[in-house]
Amino acid sequence: xxxxxxxxxxxxxxxxxxxxxxxxxxxxxxxxxxxxxxxxxxxxxxxxxxxxxxxxxxxxxxxxxxxxxxxxxxxxxxxxxxxxxxxxxxxxxxxxxxxxxxxxxxxxxxxxxxxxxxxxxxxxxxxxxxxxxxxxxxxxxxxxxxxxxxxxxxxxxxxxxxxxxxxxxxxxxxxxxxxxxxxxxxxxxxxxxxxxxxxxxxxxxxxxxxxxxxxxxxxxxxxxxxxxxxxxxxxxxxxxxxxxxxxxxxxxxxxxxxxxxxxxxxxxxxxxxxxxxxxxxxxxxxxxxxxxxxxxxxxxxxxxxxxxxxxxxxxxxx
Amino acid sequence: xxxxxxxxxxxxxxxxxxxxxxxxxxxxxxxxxxxxxxxxxxxxxxxxxxxxxxxxxxxxxxxxxxxxxxxxxxxxxxxxxxxxxxxxxxxxxxxxxxxxxxxxxxxxxxxxxxxxxxxxxxxxxxxxxxxxxxxxxxxxxxxxxxxxxxxxxxxxxxxxxxxxxxxxxxxxxxxxxxxxxxxxxxxxxxxxxxxxxxxxxxxxxxxxxxxxxxxxxxxxxxxxxxxxxxxxxxxxxxxxxxxxxxxx
Ligand SMILES: Cc1cc2nc3c(=O)[nH]c(=O)nc-3n(C[C@H](O)[C@H](O)[C@H](O)COP(=O)(O)OP(=O)(O)OC[C@H]3O[C@@H](n4cnc5c(N)ncnc54)[C@H](O)[C@@H]3O)c2cc1C
Ligand SMILES: Nc1ncnc2c1ncn2[C@@H]1O[C@H](COP(=O)(O)O)[C@@H](O)[C@H]1O
Numbered sequence: 001x002x003x004x005x006x007x008x009x010x011x012x013x014x015x016x017x018x019x020x021x022x023x024x025x026x027x028x029x030x031x032x033x034x035x036x037x038x039x040x041x042x043x044x045x046x047x048x049x050x051x052x053x054x055x056x057x058x059x060x061x062x063x064x065x066x067x068x069x070x071x072x073x074x075x076x077x078x079x080x081x082x083x084x085x086x087x088x089x090x091x092x093x094x095x096x097x098x099x100x101x102x103x104x105x106x107x108x109x110x111x112x113x114x115x116x117x118x119x120x121x122x123x124x125x126x127x128x129x130x131x132x133x134x135x136x137x138x139x140x141x142x143x144x145x146x147x148x149x150x151x152x153x154x155x156x157x158x159x160x161x162x163x164x165x166x167x168x169x170x171x172x173x174x175x176x177x178x179x180x181x182x183x184x185x186x187x188x189x190x191x192x193x194x195x196x197x198x199x200x201x202x203x204x205x206x207x208x209x210x211x212x213x214x215x216x217x218x219x220x221x222x223x224x225x226x227x228x229x230x231x232x233x234x235x236x237x238x239x240x241x242x243x244x245x246x247x248x249x250x251x252x253x254x255x256x257x258x259x260x261x262x263x264x265x266x267x268x269x270x271x272x273x274x275x276x277x278x279x280x281x282x283x284x285x286x287x288x289x290x291x292x293x294x295x296x297x298x299x300x301x302x303x304x305x306x307x308x309x310x311x312x313x314x315x316x317x318x
Numbered sequence: 319x320x321x322x323x324x325x326x327x328x329x330x331x332x333x334x335x336x337x338x339x340x341x342x343x344x345x346x347x348x349x350x351x352x353x354x355x356x357x358x359x360x361x362x363x364x365x366x367x368x369x370x371x372x373x374x375x376x377x378x379x380x381x382x383x384x385x386x387x388x389x390x391x392x393x394x395x396x397x398x399x400x401x402x403x404x405x406x407x408x409x410x411x412x413x414x415x416x417x418x419x420x421x422x423x424x425x426x427x428x429x430x431x432x433x434x435x436x437x438x439x440x441x442x443x444x445x446x447x448x449x450x451x452x453x454x455x456x457x458x459x460x461x462x463x464x465x466x467x468x469x470x471x472x473x474x475x476x477x478x479x480x481x482x483x484x485x486x487x488x489x490x491x492x493x494x495x496x497x498x499x500x501x502x503x504x505x506x507x508x509x510x511x512x513x514x515x516x517x518x519x520x521x522x523x524x525x526x527x528x529x530x531x532x533x534x535x536x537x538x539x540x541x542x543x544x545x546x547x548x549x550x551x552x553x554x555x556x557x558x559x560x561x562x563x564x565x566x
Contacts, residue, residue, distance in 0.1 A: 067480070068475075068480075070455065070457070071454060094476050095457070095458055095473075095474065095475045095476045096475065096476075098441050098457065099445070099457040099458070101441075101442070101445075102410070102440075102441065102442035102443075102444075102445035102446050103445045103446075103448075103449060103455065105411075105442070105446070105529075106411075106414075106445070106446045106449040106450075107449065110529075111409075111411065111529035111530045112410070112411070112440075112442050112529070112530075113530070114439065114440055114441050114442065115439055127533065129536075131439070132437065132438055132439050132535075133329075133335045133436070133437055133439070134436050134439060135538075136335040136537075136538075137335050137337075137535055137536065137537050137538070138535065138536045138537075138538070139532045139533075139534065139535045139536070140532070140533040140534045140535075140536070141530050141531070141532050141533065142530060142531050142532075142533050143529070143530050144527070144528060144529050144530055144531060145529050145530075151441075177452075178452070178453070178454050179454055180454050180456055180471065180482045180483070180484040180488075181482060181483050181484065182480055182481070182482050183481045183482060183483050184480075184481045185475070185478060185479070185480050185481070186478050186479045186480075186481070187477055187478040188477055188478045188479075192477075193476045193477030193478075194476075194477075195476040195477070196476060196477070199565070199566070223566060231499075235498070235499045235500070241460070241474075241494060241495045242474060242477075242478075242479075244494070247331050247355075247436055248331070248355045248356075248436070248494060249494070255565055256559070256563070256565040256566065266331065266332055267331045267332070270331070273538065276565070277559070277563045277565040279555070279559070280544075290544050290546075291541065291544070292541060293544045294542075294544060294545065294563065295544065295545050295546075295547060295555060295558055295559070295563070296544045296545070296546050296547070297546070297547050297548075297549060297552075297555060298546065298549070299549035300549075303549065304549055304552065307552050308552050308555065308556070311552055311553065311556060312556065312566075315556065
């Protein structure tokens, strides 16, 4: 019974979250003493996957579909999984991974676990630890089916290289009876998206207005970070909704999260709790964020942030 | 046009999350329940369609009698009728199969679920329901406009948006953006009074099995104390981030 990973690409490059999924898949395949199969769509050069322990790569020509197609991709993945006697299928925690995960699970008659944060703790039946209550808690879930689909929470496993010999095989693209047609894709000008970012710099109402966001952007630029914001900031239209993080926004699981002028309301903290290192810059020593952070500066963002940015810049240039 | 909005009954976002029964069950004591925020955005969009297109809006939940207050709230917001499938929502798969059994009989044109429920965070019911109903599904839906026979949609993707075109019937996973926070409808006295007269039907569940079970819950470990750095010593912050936290 082999393990299968769905590999996502963007502009002919494998996404980091998918290399993480491959690393995770390899570890599971080793634990089960079986082989690791990867499936990717329309990728010309899949050789990188061999370095992450993939034994066999299916490369699917996507006919005219240049965009992600949830129906056809999930049908294709399930067809391959059935043909290859797969019993564990893994997708990433990206927007597309979470979209396709439950579609695969239901077509594959598998159980489905999203937000999984580590290797299964048992295999017969599969048992996983996943986050729930928007990162306020975890649960240990047990599969009642003999096939399982896992969506791995981003940044929870990391990248682990392991050499293998992955010979690419051409797979067949499954048709589907219905699907939505993608007309256009608008990629935002932000260089790094919150989902892929190692570092996220986030601003709250303490920044007073959108005209001050250059402070956040400049710090993010030096760190190669994504920018984010609190809910009121996006509600007021200071920043786009796509930057809203928290319980009702996006979850953040970066290595470093820097919150500036964010009070640390429970709904905000819920969404960013699984970030590894948290830094808060806030003028109010009583701000609840200080209770949740690893490092803090009690001070005025308008003074602290420019200094931090220029010192980091100097360090980089040194 | 017939619209179904699937409503999940979840703890208020400020609730303290605790567990009982040796960490095997969520402690509901002192917890206030609300309409799952993602579902509330979806419901508001449905009410607009009700007004523009003379659509009828049904809300449905899989849950025990304790869920009825939020169904009444949905009726007060403007839904035409409510359905409670009388079962404990064991897992997403089970919920989707129950909702599908009900929806199959009603021939809805548009089925709205939320992107995810903020308690279990499965992010699965919408996709599974769509598969049962043999309708396309769109996750993370931030726009839905009717243009003649076509439906123009937008999905939030990592670092951007995708514009799509489709036709009814269709299932979406709603989230903020589909309508804005300021557009959420706060029920008025008249709505609340009318809601009392609107039908709330209780349906017997079908035979179905959950695909997973929860063995136990766990809370994150208690947080250590924050290390404060003086505003005059930003170098120390950088040093800590570099050498202690290995974060930059
Ligand atoms: C159902 C529901 C869901 C919600 N979901 C979310 C969510 O997903 N995400 C989210 O973020 N919120 C959410 N909220 C809102 C949340 O409760 C808070 O209102 C919000 O997070 C506060 O945003 P803020 O920290 O930017 O603003 P405020 O709470 O106003 O905090 C501003 C902070 O800036 C500090 N400050 C002021 N001036 C300066 C300065 N010069 N320098 C440094 N610091 C300064 C202040 O001390 C204060 O702590 C939700 C609320 C509800 C009811
Ligand atoms: N018990 C339930 N009854 C009705 N709808 C539900 C229920 N649970 C989840 N849903 C719907 O499915 C969406 C996704 O939930 P989940 O898959 O649990 O994250 C929710 O936003 C609701 O629209």
